[in-house]
Amino acid sequence: MATVANNSSSSLSTLRKTALYPTLSPRPHSIQPPLPFFPSPPITHLSLNLKCSGPTTPIRIKSSSSSAAAAASVPETLKSRLRNGETLYGIFLLSFSPTLAEIAGLSGYDFAVVDMEHGPGGISDALPCLHALAATNTAAILRIPESSATWAKKALDLGPQGIMFPMIDGPKAAQKAVSYCRFPPSGVRGSAHTVVRASGYGIDEGYLSNYEEELLIMCQVECGEGVKRIKEIAAVDGVDCIQMGPLDLSASLGYLWDPGHKKVKEVMRAAEKAVLAESKPPEEGGAYLAGFAMPHDSGLDLKSRGYHMVSGAVDVGLFRNAAVEDVQRFWSTGVEEADKSSEEGEGGENGDEKYWSE
Structure with missing residues (x-):
């Protein structure tokens, strides 16, 4: 060579x-x-x-x-794309299936959140999903089960482009979350940067110089107390993005079964406006806004209100919907229609070839 x-x-x-x-x-x-x-x-x-x-x-x-x-040739990261004014569209992965992660990446999502908070997997289960996403050139974000130094350390050592901290209810909690992401003296992150995947197992000699600049730190605000202080949370140095949590927020407001309730919408809109009020990027004292699409609040609606990152689906939800629809379609089809469909498909272009292309 x-x-x-x-x-x-x-x-x-x-x-x-x-x-x-x-x-x-x-x-x-x-x-x-x-x-x-x-x-x-x-x-x-x-x-x-x-x-x-x-x-x-x-x-x-x-x-x-x-x-x-x-x-x-140095490529863009999630943070650089956000700075360029892009709106990013992503998916949450709860199944911990590398196959579904790979399909999600090939489908064109800008990012995928591997969810260790509500998904059944942990660090060792998340790693194959990161491998699959890397193969499709799709940015990975890890949502950890709780905001703690131990979980943050193990997640960051895997080398995601972003990390999401759940249940951030005030600026102190946000400051702690940021400290978990930074090495001393700026923070409390434990160091094994010479051997972990984040640094290419020590091959990337520039890792320590660049990791703060390239890591997207996301704080999830999802309770009544959190939305009251959301502007303070967004102003914390190191917080790059505020992730809204509509389901937990609706539960904390007393509307567990009705996340689309008028009161929940009012609180959500006020929180969104507080984050977007100054429209400043993190380096200028602001934060980007991220959110989940809901049946009553589509991804396009979020985009129109100024969200910078939109998560439109969950892998298990997509499969559930497709499976339920498939079963219902089969049993709702009359015998005559089924026979007719079978006859039309025999030996023609609508047979097996069509099935496998769907």
Whole structure:
């Protein structure tokens, strides 16, 4: 294999960083499959294929490439895309199925939240989902079961692009959450950065210099006390995004069975306006706004109200709906219609070929 010439100031740290965080291009209207793995290049090329914390793509760089070329190829992260004014659309994964995670990534979602709060899995179950999302070039966010230093440490060591803390009810809780994400002296995160996946198992020499800039810290506000202090929470240094929690919020307000109640909507709208009031990015003292689509409050409605990140579905919910519809469709079809459908499908284009393409 060819070696990089010393006069080519392209640092390996920069190249490794590129492998850690490949481009997350907007995909609102088209499916973009992952790039194929390249065969071994001839002697005139240097081939890097480093599987690390973020979604990975193989990288080919000429041995004479300059540091400027390497820097130009450094891809976007969730935070950089938000700074560019994009609205990001994502999905929650509760099944901990790598197959469903891979399908979600190939479908074109901008991000996927692997949910350890309400899903049955933990750290070891989340890792295969991160592998699957990385293969499809889709950013992963981990929602941890509780806001604690231990859970945050284990989640961050896996190398997600974002971390979500549940049940943040005030600025002190938000400050603690941020401290769990930062190494001393800025925080209390335990350090094993020389061997964990977040740093490419120590291969990414620039990890310590870049992790704060690239990690999206999300605080979920989902109770009556939290919404009262939401503006203070959003102003905490290090809080990048406020995630609204409509179901827990409705429960805390006494409307567990009616999340679309007028009172819940009023509280939600007031909280949203408080976060969006100054429309400042985190580096200027504000925070982005994220939320869940609901039957009474669609993803497009959230987008129209200024949400920067919208989660439109949950994997188990999508499968549940499809399964229930499939069973109902079968049993609601009359015998004659079923026979007619069967006859039309025999030997024709509407047979097995149609089934497997649906």
